[in-house]
Amino acid sequence: MTRVALFATCFNDAMWPGTPIATVTLLERLGVEVDFPAAQTCCGQMFTNTGYADEAIPRVRSFVEVFGGYDAVVAPSGSCTGSVREQYADLARRSGDAGLSRAVAEVAPKVYELSEYLVDVLGVTDVGASFPHRVTYHPTCHSLRMLHVGDRPLRLLREVRGIDLVELPAATECCGFGGTFAMKNADVSVAMGSDKVRHIRDTGAEIVVAGDNSCLAHIGGLLGRQRAGVRTMHLAEVLASTAEASA
Amino acid sequence: MSARHTGPVAATTPTFIGMPKFPALAREALGNTQQRRNLAFATQTIRGKRAAVVGEVGDWEALRLNGAAVKDEVLAHLDDYLIQLEDKLTAAGTTVHWARDAAEANRIVVELVRGKGVDEVVKVKSMATQEIELNEALEEAGIAAWETDLAELIVQLGNDRPSHILVPAIHRGRAEIRDIFRTRMAAAGRPAPETMTDEPAQLAEAARLHLREKFLRAKVGISGANFAIADTGTLVVLESEGNGRMCLTLPETLISVVGIEKVLPTWEDLGTFLQLLPRSSTGERMNPYTSIWTGPADGDGPQETHVVLVDNGRTHVLADPVGRQALRCIRCSACLNVCPVYERAGGHAYGSVYPGPIGAVLTPQLRGIDNPIDASLPYASSLCGACFEVCPVRIDIPRLLVNLRTQVVDAHRGRPSAEGLAMKSAAWMFAEPGRWASMQKGITASSKLLRGKRTLQHLPWPGSVWTDARNAPVPPRETFRQWWQRTHGESR
Amino acid sequence: MTTAREEVLARIRAAGAARPVEVPPAPEPSPQPAPETVDLFAENVADYRAVVERLAESAVPQRISSALGQYGVTSVVVPDGLPSGWLTDAALRVLADERLTAYDLDAIDAVVTQAAVGIAETGTIVLDHTAGQGRRALSLVPDVHLCVIRADQVVGDVPAAVRQLRPAVETGRPLTWISGPSATSDIELNRVEGVHGPRHLHVLIVGDEA
Numbered sequence: 001m002t003r004v005a006l007f008a009t010c011f012n013d014a015m016w017p018g019t020p021i022a023t024v025t026l027l028e029r030l031g032v033e034v035d036f037p038a039a040q041t042c043c044g045q046m047f048t049n050t051g052y053a054d055e056a057i058p059r060v061r062s063f064v065e066v067f068g069g070y071d072a073v074v075a076p077s078g079s080c081t082g083s084v085r086e087q088y089a090d091l092a093r094r095s096g097d098a099g100l101s102r103a104v105a106e107v108a109p110k111v112y113e114l115s116e117y118l119v120d121v122l123g124v125t126d127v128g129a130s131f132p133h134r135v136t137y138h139p140t141c142h143s144l145r146m147l148h149v150g151d152r153p154l155r156l157l158r159e160v161r162g163i164d165l166v167e168l169p170a171a172t173e174c175c176g177f178g179g180t181f182a183m184k185n186a187d188v189s190v191a192m193g194s195d196k197v198r199h200i201r202d203t204g205a206e207i208v209v210a211g212d213n214s215c216l217a218h219i220g221g222l223l224g225r226q227r228a229g230v231r232t233m234h235l236a237e238v239l240a241s242t243a244e245a246s247a
Numbered sequence: 248m249s250a251r252h253t254g255p256v257a258a259t260t261p262t263f264i265g266m267p268k269f270p271a272l273a274r275e276a277l278g279n280t281q282q283r284r285n286l287a288f289a290t291q292t293i294r295g296k297r298a299a300v301v302g303e304v305g306d307w308e309a310l311r312l313n314g315a316a317v318k319d320e321v322l323a324h325l326d327d328y329l330i331q332l333e334d335k336l337t338a339a340g341t342t343v344h345w346a347r348d349a350a351e352a353n354r355i356v357v358e359l360v361r362g363k364g365v366d367e368v369v370k371v372k373s374m375a376t377q378e379i380e381l382n383e384a385l386e387e388a389g390i391a392a393w394e395t396d397l398a399e400l401i402v403q404l405g406n407d408r409p410s411h412i413l414v415p416a417i418h419r420g421r422a423e424i425r426d427i428f429r430t431r432m433a434a435a436g437r438p439a440p441e442t443m444t445d446e447p448a449q450l451a452e453a454a455r456l457h458l459r460e461k462f463l464r465a466k467v468g469i470s471g472a473n474f475a476i477a478d479t480g481t482l483v484v485l486e487s488e489g490n491g492r493m494c495l496t497l498p499e500t501l502i503s504v505v506g507i508e509k510v511l512p513t514w515e516d517l518g519t520f521l522q523l524l525p526r527s528s529t530g531e532r533m534n535p536y537t538s539i540w541t542g543p544a545d546g547d548g549p550q551e552t553h554v555v556l557v558d559n560g561r562t563h564v565l566a567d568p569v570g571r572q573a574l575r576c577i578r579c580s581a582c583l584n585v586c587p588v589y590e591r592a593g594g595h596a597y598g599s600v601y602p603g604p605i606g607a608v609l610t611p612q613l614r615g616i617d618n619p620i621d622a623s624l625p626y627a628s629s630l631c632g633a634c635f636e637v638c639p640v641r642i643d644i645p646r647l648l649v650n651l652r653t654q655v656v657d658a659h660r661g662r663p664s665a666e667g668l669a670m671k672s673a674a675w676m677f678a679e680p681g682r683w684a685s686m687q688k689g690i691t692a693s694s695k696l697l698r699g700k701r702t703l704q705h706l707p708w709p710g711s712v713w714t715d716a717r718n719a720p721v722p723p724r725e726t727f728r729q730w731w732q733r734t735h736g737e738s739r
Numbered sequence: 740m741t742t743a744r745e746e747v748l749a750r751i752r753a754a755g756a757a758r759p760v761e762v763p764p765a766p767e768p769s770p771q772p773a774p775e776t777v778d779l780f781a782e783n784v785a786d787y788r789a790v791v792e793r794l795a796e797s798a799v800p801q802r803i804s805s806a807l808g809q810y811g812v813t814s815v816v817v818p819d820g821l822p823s824g825w826l827t828d829a830a831l832r833v834l835a836d837e838r839l840t841a842y843d844l845d846a847i848d849a850v851v852t853q854a855a856v857g858i859a860e861t862g863t864i865v866l867d868h869t870a871g872q873g874r875r876a877l878s879l880v881p882d883v884h885l886c887v888i889r890a891d892q893v894v895g896d897v898p899a900a901v902r903q904l905r906p907a908v909e910t911g912r913p914l915t916w917i918s919g920p921s922a923t924s925d926i927e928l929n930r931v932e933g934v935h936g937p938r939h940l941h942v943l944i945v946g947d948e949a
């Protein structure tokens with residue numbers, strides 16, 4: 001049986017448990033044995049991207065220790081996966097510890113974002129989901145331009161039974177979240193988000209789906225303030241769903 | 248490894264000293280709806296054009312890889328290439344000058360112009376001369392420097408600052424331009440025609456008439472260079488309007504101010520860069536005019552040519568192993584045009600002649616991070632990566648931004664700050680899974696206190712920065728870790 | 740006292756940037772031009788709003804005269820080395836380049852030149868300012884530029900042109916690359932033809948009548 005370690009990510013773990021739960025449900029349904037190493041905490045992305053490299057380095061160390069023994073690690077987050085795959089090498093170099101650099105080089109390529117894991121490792125696009133709703137998909141920047149997941153999420157969504165998938169105009173434009181950018185440059189962040197939300201509302205979708213809950217919190221926060229009646233949902237939750245038409 | 252203070256940086260010139268930080272400047276720009284409309288329209292248009300002509304090229308990625316590596320090769324052996332360039336320039340009859348910084352470069356140019364006994368020069372658009380504020384230095388010496396690129400002319404007549412690398416007046420609409428021409432042209436020379444409307448063709452015609460007399464009588468021209476070829480001693484200038492050709496051809500003396508990173512090793516390297524630059528920049532297969540010269544040509548054009556090689560902080564950038572790739576930049580402005588932050592904040596918010604993503608990485612490296620505006624630039628990005636995707640020389644701008652953020656934080660370590668404290672406690676909490684698990688108990692407890700609320704509308708500061716415009720999520724009643732424990736039992 | 744030169748070079752050496760760099764090759768220049776190359780050239784020159792005509796050698800004088808007539812040209816400057824016999828129209832004032840000043844050129848309507856290379860992929864004409872092309876000011880100041888290029892001078896792409904032009908550069912020749920008439924997009928990114936350079940570019944492609 002295929003075995004995978006779940007990297008839940010700290011934000012999902014504490015704030016959006018529905019997403020890692022859906023990830024577990026989905027993977028188990030596909031016959032994968034999921035392990036959740038309890039020693040995991042945070043990948044350190046928030047530290048890295050704000051400039052706190054010294055605080056991030058211990059997270060790198062702990063990540064390679066916790067996940068080093070697995071053949072594959074899956075995370076329901078494009079940006080946390082990106083942080084491990086694309087940023088850990090620079091942090092390890094900064095630490096001056098050649099052993100850490102070697103460990104990163106070994107572990108990082110085995111970390112997959114959910115859609116990559118499903119399509120590339122498991123080789124499935126039809127995950128047996130059913131979700132009878134009008135949905136639009138926002139490709140988050142880190143999944144799109146850092147990980148290059150391409151159309152994998154869309155290929156997965158297209159196979160979902162009952163789904164009415166509508167194209168999002170200007171989809172590849174950033175929503176304006178950007179981690180601490182949302183706080184440090186709140187005005188520009190909100191201006192970007194407002195345009196994203198306008199495009200989402202223009203689609204007439206009930207639900208906007210993405211692969212990162214942090215971006216969705218920003219988008220959802222704006223939608224909620226506007227009382228737009230559009231919900232946000234993580235890709236994993238749609239793919240885990242087996243709801244029938246009455247939902 | 249921090250490269251801070253390993254070498255002399257460029258001065259933050261008086262124009263930009265004491266500027267507020269990026270967020271404040273951006274907030275102001277967001278309030279200017281006219282400018283926002285101009286910018287959104289302009290950047291969207293040019294994005295489309297670029298994508299179309301880049302799509303025509305068979306193997307764009309191979310061109311980018313070659314372009315990036317050629318520039319890296321130059322940077323790895325910059326001393327050798329500069330010496331070779333100097334030899335070839337000299338052999339071709341060009342006089343070469345070196346300048347450590349802006350002040351020295353300006354001094355050299357002012358002296359050369361004075362030596363010609365003239366009180367005016369015509370200028371081709373050049374980022375290097377803007378960076379060193381040459382016009383101001385010439386003015387101080389009683390020499391009028393006429394900008395001849397249309398957008399530069401609009402900026403100069405309007406007493407304004409450029410807001411884009413390629414189209415410095417991108418923030419101005421046609422009606423504003425008409426007003427500037429009507430009220431300001433007369434004081435600088437030939438006035439705008441009485442009948443001029445705000446039609447772009449008529450505005451361009453007014454500029455043609457206004458500048459022609461200046462071109463015809465000019466004795467000294469000043470330019471930059473897009474490329475300087477080491478193995479032939481050749482300079483290259485790309486442009487569209489013909490103002491460049493005028494400045495490079497009609498005067499008797501030509502002075503070119505060239506940043507030391509502009510070198511290309513061989514003539515053949517142009518084969519790559521003359522594809523990368525126009526397609527990335529104006530979104531054309533080729534820009535209307537490219538002028539190429541190798542010293543003075545017999546009986547053709549300026550008979551006296553000078554090159555001023557300028558450092559002005561570039562060697563400081565070179566000393567940063569990660570940041571040095573910013574020196575590959577060929578100033579195409581593609582990264583500005585795709586940047587969602589630039590599109591909304593505008594160019595002036597970046598407090599430098601280099602706006603947008605490249606400005607956010609180049610300015611703090613050239614000038615250091617001691618000024619508030621310079622230290623705020625690395626944070627003026629959501630790290631969306633659109634800039635890296637289009638950059639013709641593959642500058643990984645998000646990575647450079649993160650590298651600079653680290654330098655900003657490192658420079659402030661030891662000084663107490665709310666952010667530093669928050670990061671420290673978060674780091675402490677994540678260091679032990681047990682601490683993180685008990686933190687989660689607090690999270691779920693707070694959820695119970697919030698009883699049934701689904702979102703939060705108002706949080707006290709600093710949460711208010713979020714909730715001013717966005718609802719905040721409510722913590723869950725059970726975290727994932729707790730769920731896993733309950734459903735899957737003890738894990739390893 | 741160290742000179743600026745010594746100091747800048749010393750700073751570069753102190754920056755510790757020296758390392759071997761592997762430069763992947765640029766894509767190969769397109770092979771020897773095929774007949775379609777000239778078609779593509781004509782198409783791309785026209786795409787940037789120059790006027791393009793294809794004709795046989797024998798028709799050159801007549802076409803030059805009708806093209807100049809089209810723009811109402813009454814005076815034209817000709818560079819040294821332009822084939823005599825190309826400008827036959829008795830009504831035209833034809834001036835040789837005899838120490839003409841910029842002001843003189845400004846009073847002349849048009850220029851007729853040949854070219855060194857044409858580039859199909861970009862619709863570019865390259866002048867190396869040898870015989871038949873004149874010094875740079877000639878093809879710059881007058882408002883109409885009529886350029887005669889032979890079909891066999893057209894190469895496929897930019898790298899091919901660059902390779903071919905090395906000897907010209909090595910002998911110190913300046914080059915002017917021209918892709919359409921002068922233009923600006925500085926006002927609301929609206930393209931306007933004709934700012935400071937010739938507002939009309941008219942290209943005759945000779946010897947390969949399509």
Ligand code: SF4
Pocket residue numbers: 527575576577578579580581582583605634637638639640641642
């Ligand atoms: S950083 Fe890249 S995209 Fe931006 S101006 Fe420079 S070369 Fe162009």
